[in-house]
Amino acid sequence: MSWTLRPAAASDLDAIDALEHATFPSDAWSRDMLAIELAGEHTHYLVAVDDADAVLGYAGLLAPRGSGQGDIQTIAVAASARRRGIGAALLDALLAEARSRDAREVFLEVRADNPVAEALYASRGFERIAVRPAYYQPDGVDAVVMRRIVPGGRNEAPESANLHDSGPRRPLVLGIETSCDETGIGIVRGDEMLANVIASSMDEHARYGGVVPEIAARAHLEALAPAIEQALQEAGVALDELDAVAVTSGPGLAGALMVGVGAAKALAIATGAPFYAVNHLVGHVGADVLNHEPLVGDGGLELPTVALLVSGGHTSLLLVRDLTSDVELLGETIDDAAGEAFDKVARLLGLPYPGGPEIDRVAADGDPHAIRFPRGLTAAKDLERHRYDFSFSGLKTAVARHVEAAQAAGESVPVADVAASFREAVVDVLLTKALAACRDLGVPRLLLGGGVVANRRLRDAAVERCAAAGVALRIPPLRLCTDNGAMIASLAAQLIAAGHPPSRLDVGADSTLPVTVIQA
Amino acid sequence: MLLAIDTSTGTSVAVVGRTGTLAERTSADTRGHAEVIGTFITEVLAEADVAPPALEGVAVGMGPGPFTGLRVGIAAARVFALGIDRPVLPVVSHDAVAYGRSERVLVVTDARRRELAWSRYAAPGADGLPVRVEGPALTPVAEFDTVTSVAGYVRIDAATIDAGLLGILALARRDAGLPPGPSAPVYLRAPDVTLAAPKKVTP
Secondary structure: OOEEEEEOOHHHHHHHHHHHHHHOOOOOOOHHHHHHHHHOOOEEEEEEEEOOOOEEEEEEEEOOOOOOEEEEEEEEEOHHHOOOOHHHHHHHHHHHHHHHOOOOEEEEEEEOOOHHHHHHHHHOOOEEEEEEEEEEOOOOEEEEEEEEEOOOOOOOOOOOHHHHHOOOOOOEEEEEEOOOOEEEEEEEEOOEEEEEEEEEOHHHHHOOOOOOHHHHHHHHHHHHHHHHHHHHHHHOOOHHHOOEEEEEEEOOOHHHHHHHHHHHHHHHHHHOOOEEEEEHHHHHHHHHHHOOOOOEOOOOOOOOEEEEEEOOOOEEEEEEEEOOOEEEEEEEEOOOOHHHHHHHHHHHOOOOOOHHHHHHHHHOOOOOOOOOOOOOOOOHHHHHHOOOOEOOHHHHHHHHHHHHHHHHOOOOOOHHHHHHHHHHHHHHHHHHHHHHHHHHHOOOEEEEEOHHHHOHHHHHHHHHHHHHHOOEEEEOOHHHHOOOHHHHHHHHHHHHHOOOOOOOOOOOOOOOOOOOOOEO | OEEEEEOOOOEEEEEEEOOEEEEEEEEOOOOOHHHHHHHHHHHHHHHHOOOHHHOOEEEEEOOOOOHHHHHHHHHHHHHHHHHHOOOEEEEOHHHHHHOOOOOOEEEEEEOOOOEEEEEEEEOOOOOOOOEEEEEEEEEEHHHOHHHHOOOOOEEEEOOOOOHHHHHHHHHHHHHOOOOOOOOOOOOOOOOOOOOOOOOOOOO
């Protein structure tokens, strides 16, 4: 049986009066008082009705315009209609009304023996401010006075700075990630991961040998809502419990990002949760906060750390001093991303997409030192300008030349040796530059992230070389290394705990969002 | 009451009831859908004085439209509906333009890349609801004479789709017990990719 809300009318008085007496048998308001409330100039009463317009519940707000304050007067739901979200819907509707009347503070009183109601109010940001002893008579039950401060609406930046350190310490956040070909929905509570659903369109891109932006964006649109439902189910949480909705606003594929941004804003508004737009790359670092069982490393994330993020779309070296306020881009690829180089070289060698696992597979039988492929941007003159930058297009071309030369000479291409030598060149330059950064900056910590971390040779070489250099290495489990929504939720949870206000609702997708912009 | 969203051309968002449009925001900007959608939704809800849980559902224009922007509105509508646990009511965007016209009409919107998207409508029946008889379809601008040469249709070039009308139409259709519109976006174009031949190498 469905129900809807509508403004209460004088003709609802009989039904409301009956419900009032059934709900509050010992201290019901009189019929006259209810009539005055319904007709009040400064009140706003709603009823929840079923398909036959029978009243299932009612609620009222007193909020004189210009007073800046509002009071939730009453909320009642018929016993037979409880546990269907009607009370929460009535409350949300009254809070929206209060907001439209510019009420900055909303007060209410709740019986101390009604923890279910108090929990509902707490979920909407009401906090206990006082107890009135024996307020409810004749029962002698205390009244808990609660207040909710509305900082210009929950989705707008607070005007006063003193709210900045009032964020919940372990906020419940749903994160949406759609920057490339993976639709990721994650739910975290503080540093605890509750769900991490990933729907990939990788198979659809395979025949094209790389991610096709339009195919990725179409797939996001179809995958989003089911993935959100699945994540909620896995986490065992309801949408109205969320403390925030977070989304990747960049960097990434513009059309793909927009799907997530549009969806996240809508979800935030629909549920009344604050909206956080965050940086994808910093999200990869944020994933490590959830990482309680790292693939490599132990203990928690220590800062500052150098972070090497390697994926099909990014190859970036970051210095992270503070996850929520101080991230610096040391260097990045000036042409192809490392993962892209794997895909392109795989194609040169007649191997399928995605290239990483394929190169890994055939390289197992090859000699990594058979061919000395170039290490991009490692020559002395390049190091001056591009000390921490990467370039893989020269490497890819060198592989192509090698393959062509073999074919021109009528020889068979030594695929295993080419793959192993190519992979070694990529791994070598990635780690050489990352460890140089650790040494130069005096930061003996390196965090790896991004999908290319799935490459076994990169992980093994990182373990060896970090040990030799005295650098503590951390590698999160692969499910947190590839693009996912939990990392976005995690970063937002850290931002909230650090007191950062929500993002503005008019932020857009930014395909080139700089890493210094942790929150858009 | 419904929230109604259309991003098939510009961005239009409205709250509608059975008495008509309660609040509406429309931008003809064919970019920036992702930027304005949140603000527009917030503003129409506030102006119509409606809290999300009080909505019966979310009407959404499914296109045709250039796909990047179109997706923003559909994603927002689907997820908003999920957020309030109410249904999505999809509508072919052109139907909203034809709605309310008593004559036979040809609705035309820009599809970019020198193509136009169009739909043809018969005169409405007693219920006043639009009767699409052809389309939506795509035709290059250079060949559009073949579409306009069919006599008896008043051509309407729509720069924006009115989300208010779209929402009222969705409500009217639902109240009349008619099935909803297409559940998939009306892209009318295949994804823009060319298949690269893999390089042949002897293993």
